[in-house]
Amino acid sequence: MSYPSTIQKLIELFSKFPTVGPRTAARFVFYLLKSSKEEIEELINSISNLKKIVKICSFCFNPFEPSQVSSKFGEGKGEGDLCPICSNPSRDRNLLCIVEKETDLITIEKTKKYNGLYFILGGTVSSLRKADVEKLRIKELQERIKNHIELIKEIIVATNPTTEGEATTLYLERVLKPYNKRITRLGRGLPVGAELEYADEETLGSALEGRK
Amino acid sequence: MSYPSTIQKLIELFSKFPTVGPRTAARFVFYLLKSSKEEIEELINSISNLKKIVKICSFCFNPFEPSQVSSKFGEGKGEGDLCPICSNPSRDRNLLCIVEKETDLITIEKTKKYNGLYFILGGTVSSLRKADVEKLRIKELQERIKNHIELIKEIIVATNPTTEGEATTLYLERVLKPYNKRITRLGRGLPVGAELEYADEETLGSALEGRK
Amino acid sequence: MSYPSTIQKLIELFSKFPTVGPRTAARFVFYLLKSSKEEIEELINSISNLKKIVKICSFCFNPFEPSQVSSKFGEGKGEGDLCPICSNPSRDRNLLCIVEKETDLITIEKTKKYNGLYFILGGTVSSLRKADVEKLRIKELQERIKNHIELIKEIIVATNPTTEGEATTLYLERVLKPYNKRITRLGRGLPVGAELEYADEETLGSALEGRK
Amino acid sequence: MSYPSTIQKLIELFSKFPTVGPRTAARFVFYLLKSSKEEIEELINSISNLKKIVKICSFCFNPFEPSQVSSKFGEGKGEGDLCPICSNPSRDRNLLCIVEKETDLITIEKTKKYNGLYFILGGTVSSLRKADVEKLRIKELQERIKNHIELIKEIIVATNPTTEGEATTLYLERVLKPYNKRITRLGRGLPVGAELEYADEETLGSALEGRK
Numbered sequence: 001m002s003y004p005s006t007i008q009k010l011i012e013l014f015s016k017f018p019t020v021g022p023r024t025a026a027r028f029v030f031y032l033l034k035s036s037k038e039e040i041e042e043l044i045n046s047i048s049n050l051k052k053i054v055k056i057c058s059f060c061f062n063p064f065e066p067s068q069v070s071s072k073f074g075e076g077k078g079e080g081d082l083c084p085i086c087s088n089p090s091r092d093r094n095l096l097c098i099v100e101k102e103t104d105l106i107t108i109e110k111t112k113k114y115n116g117l118y119f120i121l122g123g124t125v126s127s128l129r130k131a132d133v134e135k136l137r138i139k140e141l142q143e144r145i146k147n148h149i150e151l152i153k154e155i156i157v158a159t160n161p162t163t164e165g166e167a168t169t170l171y172l173e174r175v176l177k178p179y180n181k182r183i184t185r186l187g188r189g190l191p192v193g194a195e196l197e198y199a200d201e202e203t204l205g206s207a208l209e210g211r212k
Numbered sequence: 213m214s215y216p217s218t219i220q221k222l223i224e225l226f227s228k229f230p231t232v233g234p235r236t237a238a239r240f241v242f243y244l245l246k247s248s249k250e251e252i253e254e255l256i257n258s259i260s261n262l263k264k265i266v267k268i269c270s271f272c273f274n275p276f277e278p279s280q281v282s283s284k285f286g287e288g289k290g291e292g293d294l295c296p297i298c299s300n301p302s303r304d305r306n307l308l309c310i311v312e313k314e315t316d317l318i319t320i321e322k323t324k325k326y327n328g329l330y331f332i333l334g335g336t337v338s339s340l341r342k343a344d345v346e347k348l349r350i351k352e353l354q355e356r357i358k359n360h361i362e363l364i365k366e367i368i369v370a371t372n373p374t375t376e377g378e379a380t381t382l383y384l385e386r387v388l389k390p391y392n393k394r395i396t397r398l399g400r401g402l403p404v405g406a407e408l409e410y411a412d413e414e415t416l417g418s419a420l421e422g423r424k
Numbered sequence: 425m426s427y428p429s430t431i432q433k434l435i436e437l438f439s440k441f442p443t444v445g446p447r448t449a450a451r452f453v454f455y456l457l458k459s460s461k462e463e464i465e466e467l468i469n470s471i472s473n474l475k476k477i478v479k480i481c482s483f484c485f486n487p488f489e490p491s492q493v494s495s496k497f498g499e500g501k502g503e504g505d506l507c508p509i510c511s512n513p514s515r516d517r518n519l520l521c522i523v524e525k526e527t528d529l530i531t532i533e534k535t536k537k538y539n540g541l542y543f544i545l546g547g548t549v550s551s552l553r554k555a556d557v558e559k560l561r562i563k564e565l566q567e568r569i570k571n572h573i574e575l576i577k578e579i580i581v582a583t584n585p586t587t588e589g590e591a592t593t594l595y596l597e598r599v600l601k602p603y604n605k606r607i608t609r610l611g612r613g614l615p616v617g618a619e620l621e622y623a624d625e626e627t628l629g630s631a632l633e634g635r636k
Numbered sequence: 637m638s639y640p641s642t643i644q645k646l647i648e649l650f651s652k653f654p655t656v657g658p659r660t661a662a663r664f665v666f667y668l669l670k671s672s673k674e675e676i677e678e679l680i681n682s683i684s685n686l687k688k689i690v691k692i693c694s695f696c697f698n699p700f701e702p703s704q705v706s707s708k709f710g711e712g713k714g715e716g717d718l719c720p721i722c723s724n725p726s727r728d729r730n731l732l733c734i735v736e737k738e739t740d741l742i743t744i745e746k747t748k749k750y751n752g753l754y755f756i757l758g759g760t761v762s763s764l765r766k767a768d769v770e771k772l773r774i775k776e777l778q779e780r781i782k783n784h785i786e787l788i789k790e791i792i793v794a795t796n797p798t799t800e801g802e803a804t805t806l807y808l809e810r811v812l813k814p815y816n817k818r819i820t821r822l823g824r825g826l827p828v829g830a831e832l833e834y835a836d837e838e839t840l841g842s843a844l845e846g847r848k
Contacts, residue, residue, distance in 0.1 A: 045721025210823025
């Protein structure tokens, strides 16, 4: 016996969600079957609103709601396409931080230790093959830098310190070289909760060099 | 910085899904933001169809689509409210298998080793307190048994062999006693892939007694 | 810098212990370095006694201490080579249970559900290749059965229900066929604490068939 | 049935080893039972040699073998009590690195990024209660610093960035304050292989500040 087709269809759609397998997808469907009509409507409306209301920032590619942006900026000039960060006059325009994805931007914002602008690259590369590299927003990145060439003083490549993140960094350093800007990476070291004994040599070496 | 309210709202709704925390919920939202208009519509339609098309079986509480049930049965008699299993004339009506939830029914069907009917209890109890017990479909179960009292020969209590499942079984055995039917439980033993050395004494004892 | 050679040597010896890697082995050595002279001596004496005092049962290969065996048995007859189980007159000599290793024997004894004799096979096979099969105590097993051919009524093959355990069972069934004895296996089913939803089809099918 | 007393005794002794529970201890014993006489003797000799041959460095508490130390140093002067690191004239005596335990020293040595001396504290504290603090080699540490007060320029407190490690650092900073030395800690940041998204705010904040 298999599931009815309406249920099966929805299991398949939920199975495409990140981290979701068919078993979890089935649990989602049974959860919805037990939900009230009002809860279902609320969910449908929220999903539907997502594409209607949320815009993608024309500078950094961060999703935002136009209503979040103060009317002082962008009024009548189409600059409403900038997200609250990019349209915030108190952000430091000398700093550009390149992140892989939206959640990385949020994670950095939560530290409250960074006040510059961002650029969401849209992925990482595991090789420098053309097919891989074309998935990244390289042209858009180059354009942003050209257009703000005099403002930008430092470009922070905030990719993950993983193999893919490193490959991406190497590629970006090559792409960014012509602009003659200071290019930095996030500092390596021991994270909170780590144990020296299990740290790899590179991490511990960086932690020693970066002692203070 | 927090997420825009439309995103935040949807993160909250997805966080109510079983096994989903806020971080995974956020990934779901960014997945949807990257999906095409057509994909979003397909998802919304599928969710919307769920409540419209899927019915709950009036005997066993299994969700099903009326179109699944052959027109030979139930036509004009309101028996269209029976799921394909309950309306299948070749199923053995002498056997009633009580399961906790929908996915357990599907899991048992997949073994192709059971040809009787089911009853989805809707939960388990951790105690015999009234508030706990009232969440189960006990009245409906009693009604089903009364209405088929001459057909039913064996009632299989197929709860999980966990503490909660055992408490539920004890309660069901008390509830079912007056009907004077053979009440059985799933056999205990070593599961595929197990190692003797890590088996608990009760499981291994059952495996020894049930050797063949 | 590496460890001093005395420490390095002991790390290597401990690394041969089952489940122990070099990091854990190093922790063992530092633990010993911090132990008192008396504790070290106690450990050395216990290891040294192991081979001196513990004998291997000449029937089932179970390790035992001769002093465990009541003097009524074996006195002056070299039967002191039988372990307490094999020399216990109240054990059922009609039953022979073949286990993979010593700890499996202990695990079964702890259930108190088995009162027959054992035979420790000394391993499992992943294939029926000669090199694999030769590691098992097949000749010894055949000899035990031949010598007790009239007593033995049932041979329980209590290997793990894993791929290796199954291969071993298939091989044993072939080896044991000529003796025309009842050959049984441990019962399959749901172990204590399992959840139906995550049970494989074979296990759940066995649990259904073995219901009671 | 329980294990013979010789086996039981050894299981108990092995169960005291770090990370070892009774089940693993039993596997150790069966491993030894299967080992040859020569292997057992080798193990016993190695354990026995440990206390006879290995000395504890009179400066840093690092275990070492006197034969490791070149005869040029310490001959006839009792300075053979210094480990190869402490007696190596090319190590930088301006730097003193305080580590919790022996394996941490080895881990740092393996990075080849540190050329100073060490001091093994012998533990960490979870509180500043007297009973806790007395387990550490505080008096010995104070003595070492006093005796080399003019050489030491920087004291690196290389405890784990865990709650216990932090408590220990706070305590050490208080203890070391009177000596008016530069006191540093290992740098915080993202370790190799980390993902930004799962980094805590403090770690990511440090990684941003420590960018280069």
